[in-house]
Structure formats: C-alpha cells, structure tokens
Amino acid sequence: MNAYNSGGNGAHFLIGKDGHIYQTASVLQTCYHVGKLIKSKCLEIDASxxxxxxxxxxxxxWRQRINAIDKHERSKSYPTRYPVNADSIGIEIVGKSIDSETYEAVTVEQNSSLQFLLDELYSVFTKITSExxxxxxxxxxxxxxxxxxxVWKK
Incomplete structure (x- = not known):
C-alpha cells in the first residue's frame, strides 16, 4: 500500500479498524503528518x-500567535520542542471524525496493534520511549x- 506517495503527505504507518498495520513509507523518509504549525512544549508543560x-x-x-510560537519552537531541537515531520514517525489510526471535538473510539484491535508496532519501533530505535x-x-x-x-504507555 502506497497511498501517500504523492509528495510525502501522510504517515509512515496506518492501523486499520481490524488492527491490520500498513507501512506506507520508509521510516527514513520524511512524511508530512504532524501538522503545519506546532505548539509550544514549554508553554503546554511548564510555562515558567x-x-x-x-x-x-x-x-x-490568534493566527499571529500560533505562527510566532511555531517559528520560535522550530528554532529548537527535539526534545526541547515537540517533534516535527523531519524528526518523527507518523502512525495514523483509522477512525471517523464525529465533529470538531470528537473522533470515534480506537478499537481493541487497533490498540493492540499500536502497542505491537511501538514495541517494534522501540527495539529498532533504542533511544525512544513511550515519553x-x-x-x-x-x-x-x-x-x-x-x-x-x-493506549501506548505501559
């Protein structure tokens, strides 16, 4: 499956409702999955x-503020800031948006596959953890x- 091959849009992995894991890009490839603008990790965790x-x-x-925060955060490196497309692996869990606040619940099979996939990634990328x-x-x-x-934290 190579659904995201046009310009790197999408995630590296998709997890279907039945728990099937699809790898849609190499983990060495940058995929555009994080979003256009990142939040401030320090503002979210400890503003002081x-x-x-x-x-x-x-x-x-609001628009100027989120652009200024994004620009400021991108000048930092991970883990001081949140991950961006260039230094992260995207995992999308298939589900429907119910409204602007709500998504349907992740299935038991999806959570099981998510944990399996993360355990595999942790074994390959030994410096990353659930944090x-x-x-x-x-x-x-x-x-x-x-x-x-x-659920991914044990």
Whole structure:
C-alpha cells in the first residue's frame, strides 16, 4: 500500500479498524503528518520554564500567535520542542471524525496493534520511549479527539 506517495503527505504507518498495520513509507523518509504549525512544549508543560515572551504573544491575534510560537519552537531541537515531520514517525489510526471535538473510539484491535508496532519501533530505535510518543492534538492544532482512546504507555 502506497497511498501517500504523492509528495510525502501522510504517515509512515496506518492501523486499520481490524488492527491490520500498513507501512506506507520508509521510516527514513520524511512524511508530512504532524501538522503545519506546532505548539509550544514549554508553554503546554511548564510555562515558567519557557524562553518565549508570553506578554508579547498576548498582544497578537490568534493566527499571529500560533505562527510566532511555531517559528520560535522550530528554532529548537527535539526534545526541547515537540517533534516535527523531519524528526518523527507518523502512525495514523483509522477512525471517523464525529465533529470538531470528537473522533470515534480506537478499537481493541487497533490498540493492540499500536502497542505491537511501538514495541517494534522501540527495539529498532533504542533511544525512544513511550515519553516520545504524542497524539496529534498535543503537538499541533488538530481535532482534540484524535486517538483519544489510544493506549501506548505501559
């Protein structure tokens, strides 16, 4: 299956509702799955540790603010910032968006396959752990319900 071959759009892996895992790109290839703009890891986790001028951010419109945050964060390296397309592996779990806040629940089979796939990736990329795995809405401005019921931390 090579559904994302046009320009690298999509994720490296898809997990179907039945738990079947499809690899759609080499893990050495950059795929565009994270989102256009990333959130600030320091603002999300511990604003007091953040090196961004939050007072200036408050003066900006929402669109200007998220663009400024993205630009600032991309000047950092991982793990100081959230992962971006160039330094991450994308795993998409098939499901329907119910509305702007909600996605359908991840199936038992999908969660089982997700854990299997992550265990395999952890064995190949020995420096990553479950702390390096993020849901889309944590990292970028996507539907907050995406993969909400996905389980990858033991």
């Amino acid at each position: 540790s953040c090196d961004i001028d939050t007072a200036k951010l408050k003066l900006l419109t 390096d795995v993020y849901r889309h809405p944590t990292v970028s401005y996507k539907n907050p319900g995406e993969a909400k019921s996905a």
